Amino acid sequence: MIVGGDWPYLWNAALTNLIHFPYAWDSFLNNGLGVSSIGTLWISAYLSATSLFSTLGFSWSAITIIFWLLPSIIGSFFSAYILSKVFFKQHILVRVLSGIIYTANTYFLLVIGGGQLGVALAYAIAPFVLYRFIVLINNPKLYFSIAAGICGAIVLLFDPRIAYIIFLSILFYAAFVSLFEQKKNRETLFPFILKVVVLPLLIIFFLHVFWILPLLIFHQNPVQSFGAVYTSLDAIRFFSFATFENSISLLHPNWPENIFGKTYFMKPEFILLPVFAFASLFFVSKKNLKEGRHILFFSILAVIGAFLAKGANDPFGGIFVWMFGHVPGFIMFRDPTKWYTLVAISYSILIPFTIWKIYGFLKSRTQFSILNFQFLIKSKIFNLQNFFLTGFILYLFFLIRPVFLGQLDGILKPVKVSDDYTKLEQFLSSQQTFSRTFWVPAAQRFGFYSSLHPSVSARDFFKSVDNTQIINTLKTSESLLQESVIKYVIVPYDSQGEIFLKDRKYNTEIYQSTISDVKKIPYLKQVDGFGKIAVFEVDPPAAGIKDHFWSPAQNLNIKYKVINPTKYEVEIKNAQKGDLLIFSESYDRNWQAIMSSLRSSSGQARLKVKSLKFGERFNRFILPEDGSYSLEIYYRPQDWVNIGLVISSLTLISVITFLVWSYKKR
Amino acid sequence: MKNKFKSFHQWIVKNKGKLFTIIIVHFLLTILLYLPYINLIYLVVTFFQYLVDWILILVLFHPAKRKILVVGIALYGINYFLYLLKINSLVDWVGNVSYFMIATYVLFSIREIRKPKSKN
Numbered sequence: 001m002i003v004g005g006d007w008p009y010l011w012n013a014a015l016t017n018l019i020h021f022p023y024a025w026d027s028f029l030n031n032g033l034g035v036s037s038i039g040t041l042w043i044s045a046y047l048s049a050t051s052l053f054s055t056l057g058f059s060w061s062a063i064t065i066i067f068w069l070l071p072s073i074i075g076s077f078f079s080a081y082i083l084s085k086v087f088f089k090q091h092i093l094v095r096v097l098s099g100i101i102y103t104a105n106t107y108f109l110l111v112i113g114g115g116q117l118g119v120a121l122a123y124a125i126a127p128f129v130l131y132r133f134i135v136l137i138n139n140p141k142l143y144f145s146i147a148a149g150i151c152g153a154i155v156l157l158f159d160p161r162i163a164y165i166i167f168l169s170i171l172f173y174a175a176f177v178s179l180f181e182q183k184k185n186r187e188t189l190f191p192f193i194l195k196v197v198v199l200p201l202l203i204i205f206f207l208h209v210f211w212i213l214p215l216l217i218f219h220q221n222p223v224q225s226f227g228a229v230y231t232s233l234d235a236i237r238f239f240s241f242a243t244f245e246n247s248i249s250l251l252h253p254n255w256p257e258n259i260f261g262k263t264y265f266m267k268p269e270f271i272l273l274p275v276f277a278f279a280s281l282f283f284v285s286k287k288n289l290k291e292g293r294h295i296l297f298f299s300i301l302a303v304i305g306a307f308l309a310k311g312a313n314d315p316f317g318g319i320f321v322w323m324f325g326h327v328p329g330f331i332m333f334r335d336p337t338k339w340y341t342l343v344a345i346s347y348s349i350l351i352p353f354t355i356w357k358i359y360g361f362l363k364s365r366t367q368f369s370i371l372n373f374q375f376l377i378k379s380k381i382f383n384l385q386n387f388f389l390t391g392f393i394l395y396l397f398f399l400i401r402p403v404f405l406g407q408l409d410g411i412l413k414p415v416k417v418s419d420d421y422t423k424l425e426q427f428l429s430s431q432q433t434f435s436r437t438f439w440v441p442a443a444q445r446f447g448f449y450s451s452l453h454p455s456v457s458a459r460d461f462f463k464s465v466d467n468t469q470i471i472n473t474l475k476t477s478e479s480l481l482q483e484s485v486i487k488y489v490i491v492p493y494d495s496q497g498e499i500f501l502k503d504r505k506y507n508t509e510i511y512q513s514t515i516s517d518v519k520k521i522p523y524l525k526q527v528d529g530f531g532k533i534a535v536f537e538v539d540p541p542a543a544g545i546k547d548h549f550w551s552p553a554q555n556l557n558i559k560y561k562v563i564n565p566t567k568y569e570v571e572i573k574n575a576q577k578g579d580l581l582i583f584s585e586s587y588d589r590n591w592q593a594i595m596s597s598l599r600s601s602s603g604q605a606r607l608k609v610k611s612l613k614f615g616e617r618f619n620r621f622i623l624p625e626d627g628s629y630s631l632e633i634y635y636r637p638q639d640w641v642n643i644g645l646v647i648s649s650l651t652l653i654s655v656i657t658f659l660v661w662s663y664k665k666r
Numbered sequence: 667m668k669n670k671f672k673s674f675h676q677w678i679v680k681n682k683g684k685l686f687t688i689i690i691v692h693f694l695l696t697i698l699l700y701l702p703y704i705n706l707i708y709l710v711v712t713f714f715q716y717l718v719d720w721i722l723i724l725v726l727f728h729p730a731k732r733k734i735l736v737v738g739i740a741l742y743g744i745n746y747f748l749y750l751l752k753i754n755s756l757v758d759w760v761g762n763v764s765y766f767m768i769a770t771y772v773l774f775s776i777r778e779i780r781k782p783k784s785k786n
Binding site: 179243244245248266268271272274275278279281282284286292296299300303306307314315316 | 716735739746750775
């Protein structure tokens with residue numbers, strides 16, 4: 001199985017649940033209690049699209065490799081290869097070197113290894129987007145404008161942070177070029193701005209309107225929703241793992257183990273990289289101003305990238321902290337290492353440029369002397385320049401030697417799913433009524449979850465990382481678990497050594513003590529047959545087992561049907577006005593109940609009941625009528641997602657049609 | 667070699683005023699930045715006195731652009747050996763100075779490769 005870091009493992013049932021149009025509510029993937037997904041619709045749209053291939057028999061691992069991993073690796077190589085075409089048109093070998101530097105560096109390898117495949121895809125396409133905009137700025141035609149807009153939309157689809165970085169680079173390139181270009185008069189300036197700025201931005205906006213529109217209308221800030229842990233100034237100081245030496249040497253601070261928060265001493269062999277990169281400035285000739293400008297542009301980009309990638313660390317770490325609090329968009333960079341992208345792009349141009357120049361210099365030296373002995377090199381293969389080039393490529397591979405020595409963890413190391421987890425999956429899949437599983441202290445990556453059986457992590461549920469506190473709270477939480485429709489409490493078998501840790505290492509004593517503590521809880525009964533996974537069933541409440549919809553009122557008879565994650569049809573019988581209907585998904589004020597029986601002839605619902613908070617977590621609706629009737633429980637932002645999807649689809653069809661037509665015409 | 671030391675000595679004698687200015691400013695700044703309230707600047711902009719040193723060097727000595735780049739890159743090379751010797755405090759400092767020098771070279775170069783704009 002290819003799984004690790006942030007990359008989840010999806011059982012077939014979960015994979016099937018993901019095949020749908022983009023929905024504004026995520027009922028099981030990121031949070032077992034449900035959460036608004038407007039802020040992450042960009043990537044979940046791609047996830048849903050790739051999940052579709054499971055219907056053709058593709059496993060999750062196959063989907064991961066074909067649609068996420070390979071496009072990242074191959075894409076990053078060719079993306080840098082194409083960007084370097086601007087500078088090294090005739091030198092394929094140098095362009096290949098660009099591709100190698102951009103792909104085989106510690107930052108990209110750890111992004112991939114850490115399972116951040118959305119970031120990896122965005123990183124992969126970033127140089128190509130820059131290339132498209134460089135072409136557009138130098139040749140502002142409608143065709144290039146639309147092509148650049150589509151590329152910009154693709155990078156935004158995979159990761160807004162990388163998109164932000166790349167758009168800033170493009171803006172900087174435009175400003176940089178304007179320093180040297182002839183001043184545009186009013187007649188040429190307006191069409192230039194229209195084609196280079198307005199049209200691509202409009203295309204990006206309309207292609208992404210399906211999530212931008214609801215985000216704007218419902219005033220949701222996806223970053224703020226993560227809370228102070230992610231957005232405070234203390235967080236930025238804590239997450240600034242890279243030192244300045246790391247960032248300028250393109251060395252990821254967690255290389256090679258990729259253990260969160262565990263940084264390593266600087267590895268001196270990486271220091272040669274900035275030496276090679278900035279040595280390119282020596283070879284800038286005044287005779288070739290265009291070349292010089294490009295080298296200078298990428299040098300500035302590298303200097304800025306290295307400065308920002310180190311975050312709050314010295315020198316001048318306060319500047320990043322200030323920008324985090326004041327510059328729009330910087331709040332996305334609680335993990336400043338995303339700025340390594342700029343360093344990688346720059347070095348993929350600067351280093352090959354230096355190598356190319358040294359290569360050319362050595363090529364011109366076929367004759368040399370050592371201690372008065374004259375040497376003449378005639379071989380086309382065994383010569384100084386080829387030795388130098390081979391040596392440099394070997395040096396690059398030496399830098400990433402943990403890859404070849406099998407020392408990299410994460411998704412780059414295939415793992416096998418334990419049989420115990422397969423048994424648990426079969427057991428839960430056989431149950432056809434809605435219930436949740438509760439993982440103490442946290443869900444294991446092979447733990448089964450689906451829309452019918454979402455998994456809840458105790459750490460998230462009790463907002464604590466202290467095992468003792470979690471167990472103590474669990475002891476007094478019987479009714480809370482019943483209200484949350486939690487049927488099973490599970491202590492996972494930590495096959496990957498990620499949960500029961502002491503000093504960042506797996507500790508079997510913590511695992512065993514957790515099981516023995518949970519065994520002592522009186523309302524839990526152990527269910528045998530899952531090997532090292534300890535499964536406990538929660539005693540059903542006296543009033544009967546609760547479901548996704550339930551009510552404290554005994555008289556109420558409730559039946560419901562799931563239409564999609566944002567829409568449920570609920571049949572109510574024997575209701576009394578004022579009875580409560582509890583909807584056990586996380587509270588969100590945008591949930592509403594619509595009384596279907598009170599629809600007017602125009603089809604417009606006349607009675608809408610807003611969701612109120614039940615307890616600390618869930619939604620409740622106060623029933624407005626006596627008797628039996630049906631309700632539609634609906635998540636309102638979905639209306640705007642639907643409108644946005646229509647606009648985005650029309651935009652996509654229009655721009656592709658134009659590009660095909662325009663290409664044929666050319 | 668002797669001549670080089672001699673010329674280096676002559677250079678120091680010739681520029682002793684400028685060198686003293688830099689040392690005194692650095693010394694004063696270091697004291698100032700430890701004073702109450704003013705130390706807030708230091709919290710936000712660490713490495714501040716070194717930046718001032720660098721600006722003073724640029725203003726007083728007008729070093730050649732090419733020399734700045736050579737020294738900047740050479741310092742990275744020297745840093746390699748400092749890492750091997752595990753002199754970490756010096757490593758950080760040399761790395762930062764090197765960064766300043768390269769950044770300065772890049773900034774100075776923009777002006778140089780600007781082509782005169784046409785007057786139409």
